[in-house]
Amino acid sequence: CVGERHPQLAMMLMGWIVSIPVFCDSGFVILNPIRRAICRKIKGIRPVGMAVALSGGLYTAHVFIPPTPGPIAAAGSLGIADNLAAVILVGIAASIPALLAVYLFSLYIAKKNIPVTESSEENDADERDYDELVKSFGQLPSAASSFAPIVVPILLMALGSIASMAGMQGAIATGIKFLGTPIIALTVGLLFAVYLLCVTGKMKDFYHVTDETMKTVGPILFITAAGGVLGKVITAAGFVEFMKANADFLASVGIFFPFLISAILKTAQGSSTVAITTTAGIMGMFSDSASMMTALGLNSEMAALLTVMAIGAGAMTVSHANDSYFWVVTNFTGMDPQDGYRTQTMMTLIVGIVSMIAIFLASLVLL
Numbered sequence: 001c002v003g004e005r006h007p008q009l010a011m012m013l014m015g016w017i018v019s020i021p022v023f024c025d026s027g028f029v030i031l032n033p034i035r036r037a038i039c040r041k042i043k044g045i046r047p048v049g050m051a052v053a054l055s056g057g058l059y060t061a062h063v064f065i066p067p068t069p070g071p072i073a074a075a076g077s078l079g080i081a082d083n084l085a086a087v088i089l090v091g092i093a094a095s096i097p098a099l100l101a102v103y104l105f106s107l108y109i110a111k112k113n114i115p116v117t118e119s120s121e122e123n124d125a126d127e128r129d130y131d132e133l134v135k136s137f138g139q140l141p142s143a144a145s146s147f148a149p150i151v152v153p154i155l156l157m158a159l160g161s162i163a164s165m166a167g168m169q170g171a172i173a174t175g176i177k178f179l180g181t182p183i184i185a186l187t188v189g190l191l192f193a194v195y196l197l198c199v200t201g202k203m204k205d206f207y208h209v210t211d212e213t214m215k216t217v218g219p220i221l222f223i224t225a226a227g228g229v230l231g232k233v234i235t236a237a238g239f240v241e242f243m244k245a246n247a248d249f250l251a252s253v254g255i256f257f258p259f260l261i262s263a264i265l266k267t268a269q270g271s272s273t274v275a276i277t278t279t280a281g282i283m284g285m286f287s288d289s290a291s292m293m294t295a296l297g298l299n300s301e302m303a304a305l306l307t308v309m310a311i312g313a314g315a316m317t318v319s320h321a322n323d324s325y326f327w328v329v330t331n332f333t334g335m336d337p338q339d340g341y342r343t344q345t346m347m348t349l350i351v352g353i354v355s356m357i358a359i360f361l362a363s364l365v366l367l
Helices: 007-018 024-041 047-064 069-078 081-110 130-136 143-165 171-180 182-199 203-245 247-253 256-269 272-283 301-314 324-333 337-366
Strands: none
Touching (some): 007 024, 007 081, 024 047, 024 324, 047 069, 047 081, 047 272, 047 324, 069 081, 069 272, 069 301, 081 182, 081 301, 081 337, 143 171, 171 182, 182 203, 247 256, 256 272, 324 337
């Protein structure tokens, strides 16, 4: 719908939507052939600009919007797991300034003369033009079937939240609240995804898809659990007590504190998910009087929602050589590491800071 005049915008939005249910690393690998096909179809497009747009769109949804593991784990640690619909909606809102920054940076970097050696990643499938690539996917589903696994769970959780806030009673209200429970809503999304396999004739690949998925999900579950445990270890070691002793200073830092902790962890060890889960574990539940959330004055549900976003913004800042996503983007784009710092690293730095500024401005109005 954005047309051939704005291919970077199309690529960014495509990445943003795909990364809501899919890890950004996998999303880039899946969408990269489409990016390359579009670059060949539309003359004059710089591959690096398209790669940055795709990478930024994927990364934004990855750190802000459930059901990716990081935001879900953060919501649980901060005590708002039952209001996942609100986390999704706030994550979508937080994505807007981030996506704007991604798009503007992609336009800027596209003007730079950054060489790529895409021939190093080419294969027979990638050599096909755009029309041939589309045909290779076989029977394509309708737009409604494609979006249902993502949109339906969000709508169910939103309806469940509305029913709870309105105090609705009766069998229908109970059914809505049940379907709006996050785990049930996500299961409904899974059933729509299975239906999608059926209508596209891909059920014969069901075992292969689930087998590959489990190989990916297993480490993610361990990372999520380990990040939460690490946060609890840091808390038990006296970190919170030390911070409470400096509560006057911390009160002035406010919502920037979780952003800074998450950014430090992200830069130091590379994984956004670990940075999010560890920082959320340090912050604790907003309703706990002994938690960092209370020490920082972030002891409301809205404050917890904005804190999840602040942690996500920090977990984007920055992607460099110790981040697997950095190497996925540079290798599949054909850039050398030095140019990866000029593009991927700089993009994540800018977008992380812009996102945090937007979250801070929102906190001035909402808190």
